[in-house]
Amino acid sequence: MELSFPSELGYEVVARDAVAAFARCVGIDKNRIEDIKTALSEACINAIEHGNQFDANLRVMVTCKHNGDHLTVEVRDQGMKEYTAGGKPLTIEEKLAGLGPLRGMGLMLITELSDGAEFVPVSQGNCFRLTFSVLQPAICHHS
Amino acid sequence: MLEDELTVSTRQREGVAIVDLMGDVTTFAEEKINQAYREVTTQGARQVLLNFRQNDSINSAGIAILIGIVTEVNRNQQKLAFSGLSQHFQKIFRMVGLAQYADIYQDEEEALKHLNSDPET
Numbered sequence: 001m002e003l004s005f006p007s008e009l010g011y012e013v014v015a016r017d018a019v020a021a022f023a024r025c026v027g028i029d030k031n032r033i034e035d036i037k038t039a040l041s042e043a044c045i046n047a048i049e050h051g052n053q054f055d056a057n058l059r060v061m062v063t064c065k066h067n068g069d070h071l072t073v074e075v076r077d078q079g080m081k082e083y084t085a086g087g088k089p090l091t092i093e094e095k096l097a098g099l100g101p102l103r104g105m106g107l108m109l110i111t112e113l114s115d116g117a118e119f120v121p122v123s124q125g126n127c128f129r130l131t132f133s134v135l136q137p138a139i140c141h142h143s
Numbered sequence: 144m145l146e147d148e149l150t151v152s153t154r155q156r157e158g159v160a161i162v163d164l165m166g167d168v169t170t171f172a173e174e175k176i177n178q179a180y181r182e183v184t185t186q187g188a189r190q191v192l193l194n195f196r197q198n199d200s201i202n203s204a205g206i207a208i209l210i211g212i213v214t215e216v217n218r219n220q221q222k223l224a225f226s227g228l229s230q231h232f233q234k235i236f237r238m239v240g241l242a243q244y245a246d247i248y249q250d251e252e253e254a255l256k257h258l259n260s261d262p263e264t
Contacts, residue, residue: 034231041202091242095210102207
């Protein structure tokens, strides 16, 4: 499955719901789908915000593949700015102590909720790949 | 920008200030949630319950807003609690550490029962 959307906040919800529908189709457990939805939303927001710098003329592309054992989701942006995971994210104690911004927990959530999360090299922009283990067999009867 | 339709309202019940959140809690929620918190605090709330709706979503920007509320609650020596979260977001709140600063209850009834029996409040 492939989809593309403009770099505007709010569209990550469209991607999230589409991928969730796909995940249901291939028989992924509903609790795991919640993990996928949260992780994917965060990856899309990063692409919109950091990769494409909120430029609505640039697109975010999401591809979703199921190979029987895993669901792989790639989120690509067209940004000229390379972004990577920064240092270790601040803990809530550090945030409450005013040692850094309150935001910045997206990558931590992605890492915790997925089985694999990494940037993969592409010719332009950034590509962030998420993998999720799939325990159930495919049960979708839609073509 | 596709803004969501979060509705935030406040009410009092059994001595607890309840902030009802209906809709996804994202970056768009910041002003509405902070305004509701300021409103109940101005009215003298000592216990604040953020009451979520089971099917709604919360992203990292929403979590950042809630961490900001924790900061204010600590400063104002109030007690904060959450109710109505799905199992998934209860897990997320534990993951990011929010559960260390606010009790999580299944629903409003359970929250009120515990908040009203807490000798510290």
